[in-house]
Amino acid sequence: MCSRTKRFDAASIVVFVVVTPSIYGAVAENPWDFLQDFRHVEGTLRPIGNHFVGALFCLVEKNLRAWVIFPVTCEAQRCSLGQPVAFSVFDAGFFAGGLG
Numbered sequence: 001m002c003s004r005t006k007r008f009d010a011a012s013i014v015v016f017v018v019v020t021p022s023i024y025g026a027v028a029e030n031p032w033d034f035l036q037d038f039r040h041v042e043g044t045l046r047p048i049g050n051h052f053v054g055a056l057f058c059l060v061e062k063n064l065r066a067w068v069i070f071p072v073t074c075e076a077q078r079c080s081l082g083q084p085v086a087f088s089v090f091d092a093g094f095f096a097g098g099l100g
Contacts, residue, residue: 035087038066047072053081058092065092 037059044056048069057066066089071082 032084032087034089035066035068035084037061038064041065052085063092065090 035057038057039059041056041058046054048054051071051073052069053072054067054069057068058064059066066087068084068087070084072079073082074080
């Protein structure tokens, strides 16, 4: 079962996504296929600016996490997610020692 990683905040995840290359090279013809077995980690949806949100996903069998960014549109207190626009995958073991 996936659980939330301690002491993560949206800023640290976004910084990690920007500065860390993917742990795998070229994935497949359709890179989104790589995420098909990942599961959303409940409670990790975070706003990124006014038009996007990010969420943490996990693949327990391989100890991998993915930060996925979605566009969001809101009207009259109702919001809907669009198709994902970006993702970064990282080894969850990297954070075993904590972030500080």
